[in-house]
Every structure is written in structure tokens, then in C-alpha cells.
Amino acid sequence: MLDAVQALKEKMVLACKVLQKQGVLDGYGHLSARLPGDRILSTPHMPPGKVALRDIIVIDMQGKKLEGSGEPNGETPMHTSIYKARSDVQCILHYHPDEVIAVSVASQGIKVVANCGVHFYRGTPIYDSPLLIRNHERGDKVAATLGDRNAVLLRGHGGTVVANDLDKLLRLGIDLVRSARIQIMTASLGPAKAHTQAECEEMAKGHDRPEVNRRFIDYYISEVVD
């Protein structure tokens, strides 16, 4: 069990390094992963892209710290509320990329105008408040807005993606930002032809293949590992 926890921590740190290298993190944001026994691994109250293995903390489902020297993030209630509402969710990334904020304030969810957006074809609802998610009441509202989707946008604030493993989370974290960026670029070119529902459904079938994210993940990891 200890080895499994250690391996999970190492993957979290690597994911943070990749996201930092890709320029989608800033001094804020956080990444967490569920442990058995109602416990959660989390990056602490520090820039996630700068987190080392020793910095990862363990919190409980109320957001109280159980292990580690750092402190929980102010927006920890968003994580605990989502884990309580979604038993399928194993990891969560919350961040504040400019492109995601821009799309959210235009009251647009992610439009599937590129293949990287197909992950989000079931919708990316917008939590309609810029206030930080510092209490359980707001956390529960974000979880309710997310519903059964894999991403929620927070108006004027950022975005949160959820997944059942860290490879998938990393892919969603990168592809949400890229999708928002292409959507913004497309907006200046006149009417855009979005993927149809049928096209999205056909492409999404491939998302369940084993190791479907391997090449994607290996590429980005190779950018941060010597």
C-alpha cells in the first residue's frame, strides 16, 4: 500500500511538472488524488508547478490535514465536495488558465471545433460566480454544476477537470486549455463549423481503449524528464 501511495505521489508531481511546462499553471491551482479510506492526496498551499514529492499532503474528506508539513489550499472544499458527489472521480485538477477564463466570461462552454475538444462534447457547464471556493456550500454548488461531466468552468476564475486516473486528468487538463485557445482563435474568423454530435460520439468511442493516452502522456513527460 505504501508503495502504491508513493507511486501516486510521484505521478502527481510529474503531472504538475508537465502542466507547468505547458504554461497552464500559475502561482495558484491544485491537484489532488483519492486514496482508499476517505483520504485524499493533495498539493499543498504553494504553486503546484513547484511541488516536490515531500510536499504532497494527506487530507480527510472534511479537508483537514492528516499528514505532511504544508497547509491545505483555500479551495480544498471544491475537491472534497466533488469526491463526495462523484464516487467515480479519482483525481481533480483546478487551475486558472487565461484561455479558460476568457471562454467562461463570454458565457460559452467549450465548443468542439477541434479534435482535442471531443473529450468535452457532453458539455462544460459554467459555475456562475468568480468567488473562490473556500467553503463547503460553494464546493457543493460547483459539484452540482459539474454533474456527471468531466469539466466545469468557473466564471472569471478558472476551470476544474476530473478523471478516473492521472493520465486522463493530465490529458484533460492540457486539452481543455488547448480547446479554449482554438475556440478563441476561431471566433475572429467568422462562423465556425463545429463537430457534429455524431462525429463526437464516434470519436469518443476510441477514448475507452486501453492505453489510449499513452503516446500523448509519454510525449509531454519527455518534455520534462531528461
Ligand SMILES: [Zn+2]
Ligand atoms: Zn481557483
